[in-house]
Amino acid sequence: MGRKLSEKHKKKLLESNIGKRQTEETKRKISKTKKGIKFTKKQKENVNNKGDKNPMFGKQHSKESKEKMSKKKKGCIPWNKGKRLNKIIKQNK
Numbered sequence: 001m002g003r004k005l006s007e008k009h010k011k012k013l014l015e016s017n018i019g020k021r022q023t024e025e026t027k028r029k030i031s032k033t034k035k036g037i038k039f040t041k042k043q044k045e046n047v048n049n050k051g052d053k054n055p056m057f058g059k060q061h062s063k064e065s066k067e068k069m070s071k072k073k074k075g076c077i078p079w080n081k082g083k084r085l086n087k088i089i090k091q092n093k
Helices: 007-017 024-034 041-048 063-073 085-092
Strands: none
């Protein structure tokens, strides 16, 4: 989703889902929603740029680049400022 989960939280989620199976109806619903989704050329390229195919694989940003990026982001209002966490989670489901 984009949120980093702590190891403790990951373990708790894993344990809560152990032994649970999706019903055939649930599987059909998931399958139905996934069908017909068209990906753009850029999206397809991004999927294929994993690991060593990624242009930044094995490289690091220089200090100058990091400082530039940091300066650019200073003063920007975060996308979730003033929003309630519960609403954000519900929107991403």
